[in-house]
Amino acid sequence: METKYIFVTGGVVSSLGKGIISSSLACLLKARGYRVTIQKFDPYINIDPGTLNPYEHGECYVTVDGHEADLDLGHYERFTNTPTTRANNVTTGRIYQSVINKERRGDYLGKTVQIIPHITDEIKHNVKLLGNTGNFDFVITEIGGTVGDIESTPFLEAVRQLRWELGRNALCIHLTYVPYIHAAKELKTKPTQHSVKQLQHVGIQPDILVLRTEHDIPAGMRRKIAQFCNVAPDAVIQSIDVPSIYEVPLTMHAQHLDEIVLRLTGEPVKGEPQMDRWLTFLNKMKSAEKTVTIGLVGKYVELQDAYKSINESLFQAATYNDRKLSLRYIHSEKLTDDNVDELLSPLDGVIVAPGFGQRGIEGKFVALKWCREHDVPTFGICLGMQCMVIEFARNVLGLPEANSTEMNPATPDNVIDLMEEQKSISNLGGTMRLGAYDCELRPGSRAAQAYGTTHVSERHRHRFEFNNDYRARFEEAGMQCVGENPKSHLVEVVEIPALRWFVGTQYHPEYSSTVENPGPLFLDFVKAAVAYGEERQSK
Ligand code: GLN
Secondary structure (H helix, E strand, O other): OOOEEEEEEEOOOOOOOHHHHHHHHHHHHHHOOOOEEEEEEEOOOOOOHHHOOHHHHOOOEEOOOOOEEOOHHHHHHHHHOOOOOHHHEEEHHHHHHHHHHHHHHOOOOOOOOOHHHHHHHHHHHHHHHOHHHOOOOEEEEEEOOOOOOOOOHHHHHHHHHHHHHHHHHEEEEEEEEOOEEOOOOEEOOHHHHHHHHHHHHOOOOOOEEEEEEOOOOOHHHHHHHHHHHOOOHHHEEEEEOOOOHHHHHHHHHHOOHHHHHHHHOOOOOOOOOOOHHHHHHHHHHHHOOOEEEEEEEEOOOOOOOOOHHHHHHHHHHHHHOOOEEEEEEEEHHHOOOOOHHHHHOOOOEEEEOOOOOOOOHHHHHHHHHHHHHHOOOEEEEOHHHHHHHHHHHHHOOOOOOOOEOOOOOOOOOOOEEEOHHHOOOOOOOOOOEEEEEEEEEOOOOHHHHHHOOOEEEEEEEEOEEEOHHHHHHHHHHOOEEEEEOOOOOOEEEEEOOOOOOEEEEOOEHHHHOOOOOOOHHHHHHHHHHHHHHHHHHOO
């Protein structure tokens, strides 16, 4: 079949969940046997979100091919169980950079370089990049931002042109918000009407409207919206708040979103999506009665998106362990020897988060010392693993000034040090050790048991590494380096086998954990936390 392009735009307000709607549609189409990918176009000028701090943009997601990407790509992967790549996330910055590079090379043969056609052509080229591989039947393109933003105008113009060029092979889904005015006790459709007008103003007629709402929108009101907005009545769909994002594919299917998309793109509508594994997950999620309580020690605890992939991986792992997840955020800056007992003793397991820089680091050491001494299931990820190593060096190896050279370049015991290839790099953007690398696990180690194999590949995002000069001393004292990269011998996994579950990974296993393929280390960590919780209860 010819590749079909589905554009997803948003209006009225931001944070409506375009990423979840796109992911849910992709999940349904995939369950119908189609090959689907989702890409996001972000209107900001940064080349990628790698240089944005989490206060600006939440978590920075990393693709297998080492692209620092928008966190929506995490949803795409969790919902479709299909890896994304650099081509799945494009920013205004990337588009302009490419056009300007071409201009400098002389590719435009002396022409004046303009937003239309040069920027819009570059956008169109990027929209079709994944479709042109021949690997996908559907390419869903989410346009970041809100209709009416100055920044998104060139993207919408590109969408307008593509819809015209692609005819039936393209359609537009517009997501809006239907607010409920408490004083009047009424849902209001006017913002949706205005938003669609704005879209029509730039030449785009939406084919499907998805209305985000906190209250059920009556059928009559949906018909009215259909009439005012030139959309078929059955193509006005509501997306009402549900307890879990993983239920959204079902609420979309109940309103035939997948069938409408097939019909509008000229595809036969046959049978039902095969959602068995998804439904098994949802059933487990709904039937879980007992709770597992995990603490996440980090410095961005007030931001719900800063550790998005870790939260979702833990939620998936808790669900597969037949538990509800109670996730407690522990602010690493506020954790001290005086309050650690009170804050950590109610927990069944502790995760020490990734991060950069000095802020909050001492609290991570306090947590790790306490967890190690109390034998609590503990999982350190990236900076969390590095902190495990430093804490062990200080308190077990007797090296009180041990540190990472990221925190103290003059430390006499640089147990974590800058990677050799990083030493000559001064640019911050896209220069870390990024993306998937192989890791060989020691047979019989916790990590190897969790994965059920000794060869794994996981994604990285770091500049500093375990200093192999200290390896023998750590191993003699009980912290084993059980995972390493076969080529560079960089240490990827450490663990203390004498403890219940004390594992640190230099890589980020949270990026590859999906609903249908949950991360083995998360499953095993939560399993250990559940066992530890039950053991304490029975005492
Ligand atoms: N700051 C550390 C490094 O660069 C850890 C990075 C991280 O946790 N992602 O190596």
